[in-house]
Amino acid sequence: MRPFDYVEPETLDEALEILAGDPDDTLVMAGGTSLVILMKQDLVRPERVLGLRRIAELREIRTTDAGLSLGALATHGALARSQAVRDHAAALAATFAAVATVRIREQATLGGNLAHADPAQDPPVTLLALDGVVIARSRFGERRIPLDALFVDLFETSLEPGEILLRVELAPLPAGARATYKKFLPATLDDYATVSVAAVIATDASGVCTHARIALGGAATVPLRAREAERSLAGRRLDDAAIREAAALAAAATDPIDDLRGSADYKRAMAGVWTERALREVA
Amino acid sequence: MSEHRIRFTLNGAAVDATVPAERLLVDVLRYDLGATGTKDGCSVGVCGLCTVQVDGAPMSACLLLATQVDGTQIRTVEGLATPLQEAFIDEGGFQCGICTPGQLVAADALLRAKPRATDAEIADWQMGNLCRCTGYYGIARAIAKVRDAR
Numbered sequence: 001m002r003p004f005d006y007v008e009p010e011t012l013d014e015a016l017e018i019l020a021g022d023p024d025d026t027l028v029m030a031g032g033t034s035l036v037i038l039m040k041q042d043l044v045r046p047e048r049v050l051g052l053r054r055i056a057e058l059r060e061i062r063t064t065d066a067g068l069s070l071g072a073l074a075t076h077g078a079l080a081r082s083q084a085v086r087d088h089a090a091a092l093a094a095t096f097a098a099v100a101t102v103r104i105r106e107q108a109t110l111g112g113n114l115a116h117a118d119p120a121q122d123p124p125v126t127l128l129a130l131d132g133v134v135i136a137r138s139r140f141g142e143r144r145i146p147l148d149a150l151f152v153d154l155f156e157t158s159l160e161p162g163e164i165l166l167r168v169e170l171a172p173l174p175a176g177a178r179a180t181y182k183k184f185l186p187a188t189l190d191d192y193a194t195v196s197v198a199a200v201i202a203t204d205a206s207g208v209c210t211h212a213r214i215a216l217g218g219a220a221t222v223p224l225r226a227r228e229a230e231r232s233l234a235g236r237r238l239d240d241a242a243i244r245e246a247a248a249l250a251a252a253a254t255d256p257i258d259d260l261r262g263s264a265d266y267k268r269a270m271a272g273v274w275t276e277r278a279l280r281e282v283a
Numbered sequence: 284m285s286e287h288r289i290r291f292t293l294n295g296a297a298v299d300a301t302v303p304a305e306r307l308l309v310d311v312l313r314y315d316l317g318a319t320g321t322k323d324g325c326s327v328g329v330c331g332l333c334t335v336q337v338d339g340a341p342m343s344a345c346l347l348l349a350t351q352v353d354g355t356q357i358r359t360v361e362g363l364a365t366p367l368q369e370a371f372i373d374e375g376g377f378q379c380g381i382c383t384p385g386q387l388v389a390a391d392a393l394l395r396a397k398p399r400a401t402d403a404e405i406a407d408w409q410m411g412n413l414c415r416c417t418g419y420y421g422i423a424r425a426i427a428k429v430r431d432a433r
Contacts, residue, residue, distance in 0.1 A: 005285040006304035036346050037327050101411025106340040
């Protein structure tokens with residue numbers, strides 16, 4: 001690994017000050033699982049690494065009047081075990097529990113995961129379907145970024161130089177909403193998904209869909225909301241025809257890349273299959 | 284470029300060291316402290332050879348900057364004195380042995396966190412510790428045996 005300077009401030013204000021001093025040559029580190037590999041492989045060459053681990057307030061997972069607040073330094077393991085997370089949506093806890101292996105889950109954090117913007121990751125998909133909003137702060141103030149505006153391109157986010165991702169907020173779901181996360185793993189259980197799908201559905205007393213969110217992972221250069229598929233379900237009964245139509249629209253919304261986990265055509269087809277399975281589970 | 288004074292405990296003994304920012308925990312353990320039970324395998328956090336416990340939680344020492352464990356308690360295979368080692372011998376929980384330290388450290392973390400772990404939980408937890416001799420059945424039997432004896 002190339003040498004770099006490491007700073008580990010005790011407070012958020014201090015961290016923002018350091019970052020503002022040299023935003024182009026400073027990389028922010030949370031758990032470090034991705035950044036350390038990128039540095040080892042010489043894919044990133046920061047002058048300075050800003051470690052957040054001492055800023056305890058960023059670790060908090062708590063229920064607020066506005067819903068659920070998940071701190072950027074909360075680990076995948078802590079989020080998977082959290083009763084507050086399970087109470088909000090069991091599928092979200094299950095999503096964190098489905099990431100890689102126990103070692104990664106104990107070290108890797110929510111904020112690091114989102115800022116890394118790897119489109120094959122699990123948490124962004126379910127958080128998109130739950131209408132997650134990221135709170136980021138720079139020395140000049142705070143900004144709320146809806147999750148689907150955070151992901152710009154492969155490993156690229158809309159965070160501005162000098163901003164640190166503080167937390168994700170989730171508003172309460174509509175009454176009776178059901179959520180699921182499906183991860184297609186044709187090779188090994190600790191792999192990245194070939195494609196993954198999160199679906200959140202609510203229906204009224206007569207079975208008509210009043211709320212639909214469908215999000216896909218591994219299906220493009222960014223985690224994706226399948227908005228047309230969502231719109232196709234609104235106001236309809238979730239019968240076989242509606243589910244098949246939504247699954248086809250979700251597949252059509254994908255723009256996958258060919259890689260070792262499948263060809264683009266295969267991933268597109270699988271996005272349809274797994275969307276259909278997800279919708280059947282929550283319909 | 285920057286150097287950092289770090290203090291942690293290794294298997295209960297105090298460590299006070301000065302390391303460059305880019306120094307990895309696995310290298311501090313192996314080269315600075317001579318604790319070579321922790322192996323460096325894939326170097327990207329996949330194989331599990333470098334599994335250590337950081338405040339009880341299993342992590343990959345190849346993915347941790349040494350600065351990240353300042354103030355923590357580290358446990359490695361050298362610090363294990365549990366029935367797990369005997370059970371691995373009795374049940375043939377290894378062949379070549381390269382994965383064994385990581386398997387043991389991971390299994391010890393599991394039984395501390397979940398003393399009544401089910402067989403499925405054992406399989407899920409140990410999933411990230413690869414054994415290329417495919418001794419998985421023996422490993423799973425050994426862990427279950429220790430669980431059942433408690």
